[in-house]
Amino acid sequence: MRPTPRPGIMDITAYVGGRAQLSGVKTVFKLSSNESPLGPSPAVAAAMDQAKASLHIYPEGSARILREAIAAAHGLDAERIVCSGDGSDMILTMLANAYLQPGDEALFSEHAFLVYRIITLANSAVPVTVPERLTNHGLVVDVDAMLAAVTPKTRIVFIANPNNPTGSYLSRDEMARLHAGLPKDVLLVIDAAYAEYVTAADYDAGIALVSRSENVVMTRTFSKIFGMAALRLGWCYAPPAVVDVLNRIRGPFNVSTLQQLAGVAAIGDRAHIEKSVAHNSKWLAWVTDEIRKTGLRVDDSAANFVLIHFPEGPKNRAAADEFLNRGGVILRAVEAYGLPDALRMSIGTEEENRRAVALIQDFMAS
Ligand SMILES: *Cc1c(COP(=O)(O)O)cnc(C)c1O
Numbered sequence: 075m076r077p078t079p080r081p082g083i084m085d086i087t088a089y090v091g092g093r094a095q096l097s098g099v100k101t102v103f104k105l106s107s108n109e110s111p112l113g114p115s116p117a118v119a120a121a122m123d124q125a126k127a128s129l130h131i132y133p134e135g136s137a138r139i140l141r142e143a144i145a146a147a148h149g150l151d152a153e154r155i156v157c158s159g160d161g162s163d164m165i166l167t168m169l170a171n172a173y174l175q176p177g178d179e180a181l182f183s184e185h186a187f188l189v190y191r192i193i194t195l196a197n198s199a200v201p202v203t204v205p206e207r208l209t210n211h212g213l214v215v216d217v218d219a220m221l222a223a224v225t226p227k228t229r230i231v232f233i234a235n236p237n238n239p240t241g242s243y244l245s246r247d248e249m250a251r252l253h254a255g256l257p258k259d260v261l262l263v264i265d266a267a268y269a270e271y272v273t274a275a276d277y278d279a280g281i282a283l284v285s286r287s288e289n290v291v292m293t294r295t296f297s298k299i300f301g302m303a304a305l306r307l308g309w310c311y312a313p314p315a316v317v318d319v320l321n322r323i324r325g326p327f328n329v330s331t332l333q334q335l336a337g338v339a340a341i342g343d344r345a346h347i348e349k350s351v352a353h354n355s356k357w358l359a360w361v362t363d364e365i366r367k368t369g370l371r372v373d374d375s376a377a378n379f380v381l382i383h384f385p386e387g388p389k390n391r392a393a394a395d396e397f398l399n400r401g402g403v404i405l406r407a408v409e410a411y412g413l414p415d416a417l418r419m420s421i422g423t424e425e426e427n428r429r430a431v432a433l434i435q436d437f438m439a440s
Contacts, residue, residue, distance in 0.1 A: 081176065082195040089188060092406045099402045103426045106406040108238065108268075108379050110301030111423040112350050114336075115343035118302065121335040128331055136321075137329040143338040144309055148281065155309055156320045157337075159329040162267060162295040162308030165320070166232070167193045169291060169310075172319045173229050173261050174199040181223055182232040183215045185240050185411050187265060190232040199229070206240070212373025212381065213240045217248050221255040231256060234265040235280070236272060239408045239418040241375025246278035253283055253290060261316070262290045268377035270299035270347060271354050277376065281311060288313045298378060299350050300340045307333050354378050357421045364431045368438040379420045381413070382434070391415050394437055401433040 092106025137157035145152035158164040166189055174180060176198035182190045184203050194201045204223045207216040215233060224231075233252070236243040244252070253262050262283075269279035280292035296307035307329070312320065329337075340346075362380055365372045371383040382405075384391040391407070395417060398405055403426075405417040419430060 080196070080198050082198040086192050086195045087410070089192060090410070093404050096399050096402065096404060099399070101402055103403045103422065103429055105420040105422045105426060105430055106404045106418075107303070108298060108377070108420045109303050110299060110350055110378070111421065111426065112301055112346075112353060114301040115340050115346035117339035117343050117346075118336045121339035122332055125332040125335045131331070133327050133329060133331040133334060135326050137334050137337075140309075140329065140334045140337045140341075143341045147341050148311075150281065150311055154284075154314060154317055155311055156317055156324065157307070157309045157329045157334075158324070159306060159333050160308075161297060161306045162265065162293040162310070163189050164328075165293045165308050165310045166190070166263065166265065167196075168320055168323055169261065169263055169316075170194060170197050170199070170230065172323055175229075177227065178229040179225060179227040180230045180232060181220060181228055183220065183237070185213055185237065185413060186232060187234045187238050188410060194230075200227070202228070212242055212375075214242045215244055217244065217252045217255075220252060224256065224260065228257075228260050230261045230263060232263045232265065234267065235277075236268045236376040238267070238377065239379070239381055239406070239411050239413065239416075241373055241377050241379060241381055243272060243274070243277055243376045245274075245276040246282075247276070249278070249280065249283060253287065256289070258289055260289060262287075264290065264292045266292050267295045267298055269294065270351060271358075271378050272376045273351075273355055274376055284311050284313065288315065291316055296337055296340060299347060299354075301350070302336065302340060305333055305336055307337050354421050357424070357427050361419065361421060361427050361431060365434055368435055370434070370438065379418050381408070381416050381418050383413075383416045386415075389438060391417060394434070397437040397440075398430065398433050401429070401436075403430045403433055405430070 141152040141155040170193035174197040178199045180194040191201045206213040264280035266279040291312040293310045297303040373381045
């Protein structure tokens with residue numbers, strides 16, 4: 075006899091992050107985790123220095139100063155924001171914990187972010203995956219197929235918008251159509267981790283939809299454009315009833331003083347965010363074009379990474395991965411996302427982008 079976990083937990087494949095090291099290679103170009111090549115605003119380090127004086131005092135439990143800074147930046151009601159000191163992943167986890175019962179179904183697309191499956195299984199619920207549409211732009215969430223897959227057991231629909239690792243997004247109208255087709259008691263979770271990068275005019279992170287609905291939550295993170303992945307800070311904007319639920323189940327001091335001050339500083343540095351968006355837009359376009367010139371399929375991306383597909387045969391994905399690794403570049407294999415032919419490349423510094431593209435060109439020419 076020994077303690078046994080809930081049904082479903084042993085079906086989980088533990089999440090493995092992007093590789094950071096290569097044996098025998100000194101200078102590594104890590105383009106495997108969609109981190110910001112520009113790092114955080116300099117104001118973040120200064121704020122963290124300031125927090126050192128009060129490490130012995132419990133943080134303010136509701137992350138009030140951070141919620142107010144986020145609310146001011148986005149024109150939101152601070153009472154409808156919940157923050158997390160363990161990334162937006164923890165917001166997603168809390169939503170699954172709160173709204174999924176054993177046997178319930180959580181719906182997401184075939185190549186959706188892996189965390190959705192993990193948090194569904196952790197609650198003994200059933201992951202239901204829906205095939206995506208292959209368009210001229212790449213793989214896209216199929217709204218009609220998603221709606222067709224809703225059953226009386228469906229409790230949550232998770233959509234990353236833009237999605238990782240495909241890079242595609244649903245327009246404001248498509249998301250509204252998905253929402254309109256869902257029963258009122260199904261929670262639509264819009265994971266907008268990459269929202270700041272998107273420049274398309276028909277994109278919306280979901281704020282308006284949350285504002286006018288009882289069953290939509292938008293999650294956001296400081297891990298991507300803000301360059302603070304190590305700090306593990308995330309938040310959500312939600313209807314009052316969902317906020318009430320999250321505030322009951324979250325840890326009482328779930329955002330440290332260090333994190334709160336760092337988040338406020340980051341949100342306040344608009345210039346740094348704009349610089350990061352400009353860097354990404356420029357290099358996303360360049361990387362996409364240059365890799366396409368080698369004949370490889372690169373899907374359109376609205377985020378800070380591209381999905382590169384390799385053919386079968388000698389120029390296959392495994393061979394490309396090995397070739398890049400020998401040159402010190404780490405991309406992300408995405409077999410676990412149902413994409414065994416592809417590598418995901420994060421947009422890095424100019425040097426990193428040029429290095430990765432040169433290696434891919436060499437690989438295809440060799
Ligand atoms: C990176 C990422 C997140 C962010 O997770 P954090 O826990 O906030 O670091 C969330 N969703 C998707 C789809 C991501 O790619």
